[in-house]
Amino acid sequence: xxxxxxxxxxxxxxxxxxxxxxxxxxxxxxxxxxxxxxxxxxxxxxxxxxxxxxxxxxxxxxxxxxxxxxxxxxxxxxxxxxxxxxxxxxxxxxxxxxxxxxxxxxxxxxxxxxxxxxxxxxxxxxxxxxxxxxxxxxxxxxxxxxxxxxxxxxxxxxxxxxxxxxxxxxxxxxxxxxxxxxxxxxxxxxxxxxxxxxxxxxxxxxxxxxxxxxxxxxxxxxxxxxxxxxxxxxxxxxxxxxxxxxxxxxxxxxxxxxxxxxxxxxxxxxxxxxxxxxxxxxxxxxxxxxxxxxxxxxxxxxxxxxxxxxxxxxxxxxxxxxxxxxxxxxxxxxxxxxxxxxxxxxxxxxxxxxxxxxxxxxxxxxxxxxxxxxxxxxxxxxxxxxxxxxxxxxxxxxxxxxxxxxxxxxxxxxxxxxxxxxxxxxxxxxxxxxxxxxxxxxxxxxxxxxxxxxxxxxxxxxxxxxxxxxxxxxxxxxxxxxxxxxxxxxxxxxxxxxxxxxxxxxxxxxxxxxxxxxxxxxxxxxxxxxxxxxxxxxxxxxxxxxxxxxxxxxxxxxxxxxxxxxxxxxxxxxxxxxxxxxxxxxxxxxxxxxxxxxxxxxxxxxxxxxxxxxxxxxxxxxxxxxxxxxxxxxxxxxxxxxxxxxxxxxxxxxxxxxxxxxxxxxxxxxxxxxxxxxxxxxxxxxxxxxxxxxxxxxxxxxxxxxxxxxxxxxxxxxxxxxxxxxxxxxxxxxxxxxxxxxxxxxxxxxxxxxxxxxxxxxxxxxxxxxxxxxxxxxxxxxxxxxxxxxxxxxxxxxxxxxxxxxxxxxxxxxxxxxxxxxxxxxxxxxxxxxxxxxxxxxxxxxxxxxxxxxxxxxxxxxxxxxxxxxxxxxxxxx
Numbered sequence: 001x002x003x004x005x006x007x008x009x010x011x012x013x014x015x016x017x018x019x020x021x022x023x024x025x026x027x028x029x030x031x032x033x034x035x036x037x038x039x040x041x042x043x044x045x046x047x048x049x050x051x052x053x054x055x056x057x058x059x060x061x062x063x064x065x066x067x068x069x070x071x072x073x074x075x076x077x078x079x080x081x082x083x084x085x086x087x088x089x090x091x092x093x094x095x096x097x098x099x100x101x102x103x104x105x106x107x108x109x110x111x112x113x114x115x116x117x118x119x120x121x122x123x124x125x126x127x128x129x130x131x132x133x134x135x136x137x138x139x140x141x142x143x144x145x146x147x148x149x150x151x152x153x154x155x156x157x158x159x160x161x162x163x164x165x166x167x168x169x170x171x172x173x174x175x176x177x178x179x180x181x182x183x184x185x186x187x188x189x190x191x192x193x194x195x196x197x198x199x200x201x202x203x204x205x206x207x208x209x210x211x212x213x214x215x216x217x218x219x220x221x222x223x224x225x226x227x228x229x230x231x232x233x234x235x236x237x238x239x240x241x242x243x244x245x246x247x248x249x250x251x252x253x254x255x256x257x258x259x260x261x262x263x264x265x266x267x268x269x270x271x272x273x274x275x276x277x278x279x280x281x282x283x284x285x286x287x288x289x290x291x292x293x294x295x296x297x298x299x300x301x302x303x304x305x306x307x308x309x310x311x312x313x314x315x316x317x318x319x320x321x322x323x324x325x326x327x328x329x330x331x332x333x334x335x336x337x338x339x340x341x342x343x344x345x346x347x348x349x350x351x352x353x354x355x356x357x358x359x360x361x362x363x364x365x366x367x368x369x370x371x372x373x374x375x376x377x378x379x380x381x382x383x384x385x386x387x388x389x390x391x392x393x394x395x396x397x398x399x400x401x402x403x404x405x406x407x408x409x410x411x412x413x414x415x416x417x418x419x420x421x422x423x424x425x426x427x428x429x430x431x432x433x434x435x436x437x438x439x440x441x442x443x444x445x446x447x448x449x450x451x452x453x454x455x456x457x458x459x460x461x462x463x464x465x466x467x468x469x470x471x472x473x474x475x476x477x478x479x480x481x482x483x484x485x486x487x488x489x490x491x492x493x494x495x496x497x498x499x500x501x502x503x504x505x506x507x508x509x510x511x512x513x514x515x516x517x518x519x520x521x522x523x524x525x526x527x528x529x530x531x532x533x534x535x536x537x538x539x540x541x542x543x544x545x546x547x548x549x550x551x552x553x554x555x556x557x558x559x560x561x562x563x564x565x566x567x568x569x570x571x572x573x574x575x576x577x578x579x580x581x582x583x584x585x586x587x588x589x590x591x592x593x594x595x596x597x598x599x600x601x602x603x604x605x606x607x608x609x610x611x612x613x614x615x616x617x618x619x620x621x622x623x624x625x626x627x628x629x630x631x632x633x634x635x636x637x638x639x640x641x642x643x644x645x646x647x648x649x650x651x652x653x654x655x656x657x658x659x660x661x662x663x664x665x666x667x668x669x670x671x672x673x674x675x676x677x678x679x680x681x682x683x684x685x686x687x688x689x690x691x692x693x694x695x696x697x698x699x700x701x702x703x704x705x706x707x708x709x710x711x712x713x714x715x716x717x718x719x720x721x722x723x724x725x726x727x728x729x730x731x732x733x734x735x736x737x738x739x740x741x742x743x744x745x746x747x748x749x750x751x752x753x754x755x756x757x758x759x760x761x762x763x764x765x766x767x768x769x770x771x772x773x774x775x776x777x778x779x780x781x782x783x784x785x786x787x788x789x790x791x792x793x794x795x796x797x798x799x800x801x802x803x804x805x806x807x808x809x810x811x812x813x814x815x816x817x818x819x820x821x822x823x824x825x826x827x828x829x830x831x832x833x834x835x836x837x838x839x840x841x842x843x844x845x846x847x848x849x850x851x852x853x854x855x856x857x858x859x860x861x862x863x864x865x866x867x868x869x870x871x872x873x874x875x876x877x878x
Contacts, residue, residue: 011063014070019083024054025186026086028220030123031142031425033433038082042069051592053125055186090221094148095451095712096719109719110727112150114268114280115140116290118260119162119245120155120226122219124592126185127161128226130245130555131520132617133324135591136389137286138219139423139617143711145220146425146450149719150278152271153224154264154290156256157182157215162245165555165588166493171571173556173564173587177244182215182228190214190225190271198274200227200266202258205347210238212259214267223277225267227259246557254334254342257375261292262348265300281727284320284718285383288332288375294319294382295357299349306735308356309742312382313852318730320722321383323376323415326396326614327524332375336362339373365403380404380415384729384854385722388417389615392638396611407862409809414855418721419636420615421714424449427621429599435471439463452712460702465688465695472602472626472698477510479600483551484508486586486593493587507581508549513682515630516601516622518553518589521563524612527554528566530605531573532667540671541582546679549582550605551597553589594618599625603678606631607670609662610651611638620709626698630678632666640708645701647673725854732852741852744790745859748848754784755791757865758825760844762832775832779814779844780825781863788816792849792856793828797842806841814844 013021020042029035039054040047043061050056069075099105119134120126122141129135137153144151160177168174182189190198190213202210211233217224229241240248241255248256265283272279283293294315301311325331336358341347344354361378363369380386380401388394394417398410405413425433428449436445440459448457488504508514521527530537530550540548552570556563567585574583586593598604604622606613606629616635623629629646631637641648652665686692707713733741763776777795793816798808814830821827832842846863847856 011058011061011066013058014066016070016076017066017079019079020054020058023079023082023086024058025188026090026218026220027122027126027186028086028089028145029054030125031423033430034085035082038078041075041078051124053186055125055184059184094146094221095716096148096150099719108724108728110150110281110723111278112152112280113282113284113723114152114154114265114293115144115284115286116154116260116264116293117286118155118256118289120153120224121591122217122224123186124590126187126217127180127590128155128158128245129591130162132615133287136324136420136615136617139421139426139711140286140715141219141222141224142423142426143421143450143715145222146423147712147715147719148221149715151222152268152277152280153219153222154260154268155224155226156242156245156260157187157226157228158242158245159228159230160244160247163555163558167490167567167571167585167587169494171568171575173567175558185217187215187217187226190216190267190274192274198267198270199231200263200270202263203348203350204238204255205341207346208235208238210234210241210255210259210263212242212263214270216271223271223275225264225271227263227267229259250334251338253332254338257289257332258292258342258348261290261294262296264290265293265296281730282318282320282723284322284723285379286322287324288321288379291321291361291375291379291382294378295343295349295352295360299352302351304735306738307742308352309746310735310738313741313745314730314733314735314738316382316384317733317852317854318726319383319385320718320726321379321386322389322418323379323386323397323401324389324614325376326393326400326612328400333369333372334361334375336371336373363403365406367403376401377404384858385726386415387722388415390419390635390639391417392611392635393417393614396614405857405860407864408857408860411809412857414857416721418714418717419639420617420620421709421711422617422620422624423711424624427595427598428624429475429595431471431474432599432625435463435467448707449710450712452707452710452716454707457703457706460699460706463699465690465692468626468695468698469690473510475599475625476514476602479514479551479596480508480510482593482596482600483584483586487584490587503577503580507584508551509547512582513546513548513603513679514601515548515550515603515605516552516597516627517550517605518594518597519606519616519618521554521556521566522560523562523566524609525554526607526609526663527552528569529607529663529667529670531569532663533671534573536671538579540674540679541579543679546683547582548674548679551584551586551601553586553593553597555589594621598622598627601627602682603628603630606634606637607649607666608632608634610634610653617709620705623701623705623709626702628697628701630670630673636709640705642700642704645697645705647678649673729852729854737852741850744850748786748790748859748861751783751785752848752861752863754782755786755846755863756782757844757846757863758782760865771834771837773834775834777814777830777832777842777844779828781828781846782823782825783846788826790848790850792847794845794847795830795832795842796845797832797840799836800839800841804841806843808836 023035046060047057100109117137119129121129121135121138141153159180164176166174192198198214200212204210211231212227212229213231215226230239297315298311301314340354343349343357360381361373363372363374388397397415398413402410402413484504484507491501519525556567571585574585598621604619604627606619610632611634613635619629632649632651650669652662681694759780761778793814794811796809796811798806798810801807814828817827817829848859848861
């Protein structure tokens with residue numbers, strides 16, 4: 001008979017063991033080796049059976065074993081030390097607190113930051129992630145905790161998570177959705193003071209309501225609030241809103257994103273009320289999914305008497321928006337009518353005019369779809385500060401969203417970049433950590449991996465070559481063992497009998513060059529590029545002196561049959577008896593597998609279509625373990641690649657190259673690198689019998705890339721470059737200044753059509769000029785109903801290309817001379833220095849300016865000379 005309901009009956013811990021419960025409920029154990037070792041010692045077999053999850057472990061340990069441990073003095077000493085260490089970690093001062101002690105900084109740093117994301121990959125024991133976005137969000141929380149940054153995470157609790165992947169006999173991806181019981185997860189329900197479950201509620205069309213309870217996961221010092229709609233008060237449809245990550249149709253997705261954004265703000269307010277946590281001054285939207293949080297915050301301000309426009313300015317000032325996609329197809333877009341139905345008098349946020357809500361997300365720019373509501377566009381309009389996740393992705397984002405700032409060059413679009421990082425204590429193998437600890441001590445090693453701050457890890461230079469090479473072999477050997485176990489389990493799932501699987505004992509070799517490739521499987525990541533020339537790949541795998549072996553993993557989205565076909569194509573190749581000992585596909589890629597895979601590989605392969613990889617952090621995790629990167633120059637690798645510690649796959653991205661030919665050319669370049677440079681270097685031996693040049697590349701990777709790829713570095717950049725300026729702007733936009741700014745923007749927008757550059761003249765009439773010459777510019781402008789204080793008139797000068805476009809522009813403000821003439825025109829003057837040789841050009845433009853603007857491009861308004869004015873002014877000097 002099948003049970004209609006399941007639940008876990010927890011043991012009652014003896015008083016002496018109560019700290020175990022606190023240790024299990026704080027997810028710091030997931031990156032703290034000593035705490036994990038303590039739990040393992042409770043019952044090693046059950047620890048392995050629970051997949052290293054302390055909550056599951058404690059739910060299965062017999063009472064007799066607990067009673068035995070309660071009398072074990074050695075165990076109790078270790079338990080006390082671990083509990084004290086956690087207390088010190090969550091209450092002691094860390095990097096952020098040391099920053100706040102400086103008088104100049106104390107008044108600037110945010111009191112708290114709320115960080116919203118649709119997914120969080122904190123640990124495999126809390127499977128609420130699908131891929132890079134969630135892993136990045138989890139690493140962001142963990143690094144914030146290590147640094148002492150007062151962050152509150154906000155997400156959803158999905159009853160089925162993403163999905164579990166297996167393979168059919170013929171290699172087709174199968175999806176499974178096991179039910180996750182929150183009571184079996186490392187989360188606790190948030191409760192009101194009277195013990196009632198804390199909940200948030202959203203209004204739905206037709207008078208219905210969507211209720212959600214708030215679960216709390218403690219990530220070190222950082223609380224993570226997770227909303228769950230599977231509550232009895234909801235109808236069947238509403239209960240399923242948080243059923244699956246990225247599942248369901250358009251309305252289902254809209255409801256998830258409304259719950260995340262609007263419900264998430266309400267959850268934060270509830271949490272702060274119940275715990276006394278400081279209210280966030282900054283709200284960080286990790287991708288557009290949580291964008292509706294801005295609407296809820298505007299509605300809160302409207303309830304205090306502000307109008308919509310003033311509320312919008314106040315909310316924008318304290319909002320940071322991070323975009324993670326380099327392609328428009330990766331952005332959530334909803335039909336206009338669907339969004340309109342869920343807001344207004346009969347639904348959510350009834351006090352706000354629906355047209356104002358729609359205006360924030362509509363694609364009202366050339367090339368946009370006027371009837372689609374774009375979540376990233378709303379995120380940019382609701383956030384005064386925005387960023388991409390690598391230098392290259394910042395450039396791509398500025399071009400992709402440039403329609404929101406017409407008249408500005410992409411370089412001036414106000415989207416900066418903070419390159420992603422990874423949480424070293426999560427991803428660095430214990431063996432690597434111990435090697436560092438032997439060199440500089442455990443505490444210094446931990447500080448280097450969490451706080452960061454140094455440009456180089458010079459201590460790596462002192463580690464003997466033999467130690468590095470021995471470490472690499474140990475890690476490779478562990479991966480071989482892991483792969484064989486997982487491969488055997490996969491084949492059993494595919495229907496194979498024990499008698500068929502003897503060959504698995506010979507899969508992979510701990511002395512063979514090992515390549516890893518693991519990520520999601522959209523087409524642009526090109527899972528099967530390595531199969532482009534199968535004969536050549538076979539030659540690489542089976543080379544008699546310099547063989548390579550490849551471990552592949554990845555999930556295709558359940559609705560992406562094209563991605564599933566790529567998986568099947570790879571699996572079928574890996575099933576070939578001629579090569580199956582050298583190439584394997586491991587199903588169900590997730591955090592637990594990744595933590596074995598990154599350290600055990602010698603090469604991390606990445607071959608996306610450039611520039612479609614926003615950042616790509618898997619290669620960073622590999623690098624922290626001494627694995628070398630072999631990658632297309634995309635994302636973070638474009639920024640930090642050097643020949644000293646890896647290889648760049650050349651790209652064939654010319655406009656004349658079709659997709660098929662591009663794949664052929666880049667696959668050939670990949671084979672050439674592996675055959676001619678990578679494999680020979682791995683197998684080449686020096687006088688001591690070691691691959692000296694390979695070991696030196698490992699050393700250079702750790703020395704130079706290690707400090708760069710840290711999530712601690714990333715979070716410190718967010719604090720210094722985005723969170724602190726946002727907090728200062730938020731404080732400046734109290735109700736009166738917010739009203740002032742909103743009124744001023746409205747006046748400027750109305751007057752802008754009459755702002756003109758009427759005449760430009762210079763003191764040099766010839767078409768040549770010498771380096772060091774200073775021109776005098778005199779410009780006559782029309783400001784319509786605006787005053788000189790409302791604008792800045794600039795000369796913009798620099799080198800020009802063949803189409804007379806200024807390529808390295810410098811802007812110089814011009815000053816008004818006297819009052820308006822009889823026609824109301826004003827004259828501006830200023831010097832222009834010819835500080836560069838070669839083709840040089842200038843133009844003049846007018847921008848709005850106000851003390852409360854973050855950038856002069858914020859309004860997307862600019863006035864430039866007409867072509868007639870430009871031609872008459874000698875705009876180009878050659």
